[in-house]
Amino acid sequence: MKFKIKYASQIVGVFVILAFLFLAVILMLMGVNQRWFAKNYLFKSRFASGTGLSVGMPISFKGFDIGKIRAITLAEDNTVEIDFTIQDTFYPKVYENSLLQLRTNPLGLGGGLFFHQGKTPTPPLEEFSQIPSLDLPEGREIARKGLVNMPKDDDPVNRLIGAIEPILTNADLALVSMEKLLATVDSALAGGSSTPLAAVVDGAARSAGNLGTITAQVARNLETTLGETNALLANLGEITANLRETTAALRDPRGMVKTLLDPKGSLATLLDDNDRLFLQLEGILQGAAGGVGELKDFAAFVNTTRPQLLGVLEEGREAVRLSQDVLQGLRNNPLLRGGVPPRPPAPTIQTGYRDEALR
Amino acid sequence: MDAVIELREVSLVRDSTTILDSVSLVVPKGSCVVVMGYSGSGHTALLKTAAGLVPADRGKVYFEGRDMDRMSEAELFRFRGRCGFVFQDAALWANMSVYQNVALPLQFHRRGIGRDEIDARIRELLREFDFRDNPELRPARLSAGERKQVSFIRAMILDPEVLFLDDPTSSIDNVLADRILSIMAGGKRRGRTLVIATHSAAFTTRLADYLVVLREGRVVEQGPIGEVLRSSDPYVAAVLSENLSQAAAYDGDILDLLEDGGFPGED
Amino acid sequence: MRGTLERIGGGVLRRGRDLFYATGYFLEVLKETGRFLRARQVGYGYRVLIMQILFTGVEALGIIAVISLSLGAVIIVQGLNLLPQFGQGRLIYGILIAVITRELGPILTAFIIIARSGTAMSTELGNLIISHEIEAYIAFGIKPISYLIVPRFLGVTISLVLLNLYFNLFGLLGSFLVTQFVKPLPLGEYLYELLSTLKAADVISSLVKSLAFGVIISVTATYYGFRVEQSSTEVPQMAIKAVGRSFILCILANAVVTLVYYL
Numbered sequence: 051m052k053f054k055i056k057y058a059s060q061i062v063g064v065f066v067i068l069a070f071l072f073l074a075v076i077l078m079l080m081g082v083n084q085r086w087f088a089k090n091y092l093f094k095s096r097f098a099s100g101t102g103l104s105v106g107m108p109i110s111f112k113g114f115d116i117g118k119i120r121a122i123t124l125a126e127d128n129t130v131e132i133d134f135t136i137q138d139t140f141y142p143k144v145y146e147n148s149l150l151q152l153r154t155n156p157l158g159l160g161g162g163l164f165f166h167q168g169k170t171p172t173p174p175l176e177e178f179s180q181i182p183s184l185d186l187p188e189g190r191e192i193a194r195k196g197l198v199n200m201p202k203d204d205d206p207v208n209r210l211i212g213a214i215e216p217i218l219t220n221a222d223l224a225l226v227s228m229e230k231l232l233a234t235v236d237s238a239l240a241g242g243s244s245t246p247l248a249a250v251v252d253g254a255a256r257s258a259g260n261l262g263t264i265t266a267q268v269a270r271n272l273e274t275t276l277g278e279t280n281a282l283l284a285n286l287g288e289i290t291a292n293l294r295e296t297t298a299a300l301r302d303p304r305g306m307v308k309t310l311l312d313p314k315g316s317l318a319t320l321l322d323d324n325d326r327l328f329l330q331l332e333g334i335l336q337g338a339a340g341g342v343g344e345l346k347d348f349a350a351f352v353n354t355t356r357p358q359l360l361g362v363l364e365e366g367r368e369a370v371r372l373s374q375d376v377l378q379g380l381r382n383n384p385l386l387r388g389g390v391p392p393r394p395p396a397p398t399i400q401t402g403y404r405d406e407a408l409r
Numbered sequence: 410m411d412a413v414i415e416l417r418e419v420s421l422v423r424d425s426t427t428i429l430d431s432v433s434l435v436v437p438k439g440s441c442v443v444v445m446g447y448s449g450s451g452h453t454a455l456l457k458t459a460a461g462l463v464p465a466d467r468g469k470v471y472f473e474g475r476d477m478d479r480m481s482e483a484e485l486f487r488f489r490g491r492c493g494f495v496f497q498d499a500a501l502w503a504n505m506s507v508y509q510n511v512a513l514p515l516q517f518h519r520r521g522i523g524r525d526e527i528d529a530r531i532r533e534l535l536r537e538f539d540f541r542d543n544p545e546l547r548p549a550r551l552s553a554g555e556r557k558q559v560s561f562i563r564a565m566i567l568d569p570e571v572l573f574l575d576d577p578t579s580s581i582d583n584v585l586a587d588r589i590l591s592i593m594a595g596g597k598r599r600g601r602t603l604v605i606a607t608h609s610a611a612f613t614t615r616l617a618d619y620l621v622v623l624r625e626g627r628v629v630e631q632g633p634i635g636e637v638l639r640s641s642d643p644y645v646a647a648v649l650s651e652n653l654s655q656a657a658a659y660d661g662d663i664l665d666l667l668e669d670g671g672f673p674g675e676d
Numbered sequence: 677m678r679g680t681l682e683r684i685g686g687g688v689l690r691r692g693r694d695l696f697y698a699t700g701y702f703l704e705v706l707k708e709t710g711r712f713l714r715a716r717q718v719g720y721g722y723r724v725l726i727m728q729i730l731f732t733g734v735e736a737l738g739i740i741a742v743i744s745l746s747l748g749a750v751i752i753v754q755g756l757n758l759l760p761q762f763g764q765g766r767l768i769y770g771i772l773i774a775v776i777t778r779e780l781g782p783i784l785t786a787f788i789i790i791a792r793s794g795t796a797m798s799t800e801l802g803n804l805i806i807s808h809e810i811e812a813y814i815a816f817g818i819k820p821i822s823y824l825i826v827p828r829f830l831g832v833t834i835s836l837v838l839l840n841l842y843f844n845l846f847g848l849l850g851s852f853l854v855t856q857f858v859k860p861l862p863l864g865e866y867l868y869e870l871l872s873t874l875k876a877a878d879v880i881s882s883l884v885k886s887l888a889f890g891v892i893i894s895v896t897a898t899y900y901g902f903r904v905e906q907s908s909t910e911v912p913q914m915a916i917k918a919v920g921r922s923f924i925l926c927i928l929a930n931a932v933v934t935l936v937y938y939l
């Protein structure tokens with residue numbers, strides 16, 4: 051007792067200091083552990099809708115949480131603006147052309163807000179700058195141009211969607227290719243034989259000195275081609291039918307038809323040939339300056355066939371829906387639960403940005 | 410003479426028992442008022458009310474004309490610094506040594522005063538009251554008489570203008586009582602006002618200018634001591650004769666004084 | 677009938693007066709505390725404060741350590757046995773924090789302080805009144821609230837906050853050591869998980885609670901101590917009241933803070 055009274059102040063001092071030391075250490079460790087003092091870089095983005103977004107929602111990059119949503123506001127133009135942070139350790143990864151993607155997954159798997167890094171390493175974007183989202187045209191444009199690294203997705207439905215995307219891209223390419231194809235086919239028809247181009251080329255070589263004759267011939271050929279519109283349309287119909295077949299194959303989720311995507315596939319080979327032929331043709335056509343105008347008409351014609359291609363894409367999306375049903379059915383265990391559930395008309399799983407890109 | 414303390418129609422009720430019943434009292438500056446009565450007549454309550462320790466339930470208490478209820482905190486603090494109170498049971502602070510008990514009022518009321526000065530003042534008073542025990546002891550280690558002694562020293566440490574003594578002679582021996590009495594008389598000569606509740610004839614006869622006789626919280630008789638002594642009220646006579654006969658046995662001087670037919674200070 | 681009405685009415689009025697008086701008392705304590713803290717001079721009150729922390733805080737450390745250690749160890753051992761059975765092993769940290777930091781830490785220390793210091797304070801003050809020591813303070817212009825209550829108020833409140841910190845120290849870390857004998861767990865993992873789960877809101881909620889309990893206990897105990905009027909039999913009566921009221925008020929305050937935390 052005497053001892054305590056004598057050293058009361060010292061004992062109380064130690065008591066107080068130890069307690070506060072403990073508090074300080076805990077707070078410090080908490081701060082380090084929970085990154086209270088680390089710098090967070092603020093960025094902005096825009097989405098078409100706030101559905102699925104929430105304040106505090108983590109932003110994921112290759113499985114790591116690299117930041118979170120700070121605020122969500124509805125902008126003047128009815129788009130949804132979000133402020134989000136990127137942790138300082140991940141900040142250098144914010145290259146130009148990076149994207150945000152919101153995945154809402156009806157199966158509850160693999161959803162979330164994902165960050166996709168721009169393809170070419172650049173110095174990190176400045177703080178407070180806008181990082182586009184796949185929701186809006188700006189982001190889709192970047193994705194379409196392939197400026198961003200979009201990783202393969204892990205859950206079955208996303209994988210399915212992912213697998214379809216290249217098909218759709220290829221369909222897009224096919225459209226472009228078809229222009230060339232039509233030109234080539236047209237020339238081939240004009241030549242009228244199995245090796246018409248060789249003949250044309252030979253002819254051209256033979257009458258190298260007589261440019262005028264050749265020009266007239268090409269012009270004639272082109273005239274003939276314009277008269278063959280119906281045949282061309284039939285030809286095109288064949289191609290679309292092919293694509294339809296592809297989408298039909300898509301209905302079987304296991305056996306995705308990859309031939310179209312295969313760089314060694316038939317269409318690609320054709321296109322390769324086509325390129326060569328086209329180059330040759332083009333050399334001649336450029337010689338025949340008068341025929342160039344008609345080529346433009348061809349292009350216009352191809353444009354009119356776009357609705358059919360859109361139909362193909364719609365088919366593709368339908369295939370996705372069907373395969374989802376299959377998965378849902380598997381998940382629900384058909385033996386126990388009565389199989390594939392009736393599907394109420396559901397919104398498109400992934401906003402069909404291709405729709406818009408083609409429109 | 411100016412009234413230092415004045416009570417107007419003061420009543421005090423505790424648990425539906427009336428302790429003081431519209432008591433009015435004037436304490437002139439430099440005088441000594443002695444309150445008498447049998448135990449339980451309310452003289453302690455009267456003293457505490459007059460000293461502002463117990464707020465009156467009805468009526469007013471004035472110090473130098475100021476209503477104590479309306480005093481500001483600072484005024485009240487100054488008032489306390491000018492008063493001393495000796496409690497019946499000494500009421501020393503048990504968790505402090507004798508020395509600390511005496512030093513504490515000084516530390517509060519004489520801020521800025523040095524440790525040496527405090528020490529000198531305490532030693533002087535301890536000598537004056539002939540306190541011979543160790544001042545570092547706690548009150549519990551002292552005898553009842555010594556505690557009372559310390560209570561006096563504590564009350565006197567601020568050299569108060571008004572001193573309230575509640576039964577000053579209880580639990581002290583005659584020698585000490587005499588010493589205290591002479592100290593009080595000296596203080597009174599220098600103009601200190603005294604309010605005493607006592608049964609002691611010595612204190613009454615040697616100090617009192619005014620006498621108040623209480624009965625169950627009511628003032629039965631009050632006035633200059635000569636008048637009260639001549640009162641015809643049987644209760645007053647009983648109280649006085651009891652106390653004064655005790656005085657005859659207690660203090661030889663009283664007989665001489667009685668022969669003169671009056672008491673000192675009576676005018 | 678009239679008698680009943682009068683009794684009810686009188687009771688309500690008395691309660692109202694008591695509440696009014698108690699509120700006034702609390703505000704006075706706060707006012708004087710502010711004055712005490714502003715004074716900056718090391719006086720007698722400071723010494724009382726030190727002693728109060730010594731008696732309330734340091735001397736209760738042992739019992740706090742024993743309780744929090746065993747409680748923390750029990751939670752860890754039980755949790756490590758039960759939770760992994762349904763794949764929620766990590767929940768143990770959340771449970772530890774909820775129980776030790778947010779709930780039982782503050783309230784158990786409060787209960788211990790009520791039992792140890794609440795009774796002591798109200799008894800001591802009651803006895804001071806009986807022995808007229810309070811009157812002696814008043815007679816010398818020394819305000820009992822600023823001189824006697826403020827150091828106790830501060831001492832108990834500070835002690836409670838500190839004891840709560842110690843409760844957490846022993847409960848969260850000490851119990852880990854105890855667990856090592858039963859079910860070894862790597863320290864790094866334990867600390868990392870614990871600190872990731874512990875949120876600032878938990879710490880704040882815990883500190884706010886212990887602060888509130890300190891205020892409640894010291895004010896209630898001293899208030900009832902001062903309610904003693906003259907007889908020594910009132911002293912234990914008031915001590916009992918002080919303990920009862922402190923318990924109730926602490927539990928209510930605990931509920932309020934917890935509700936606010938989850939709002």
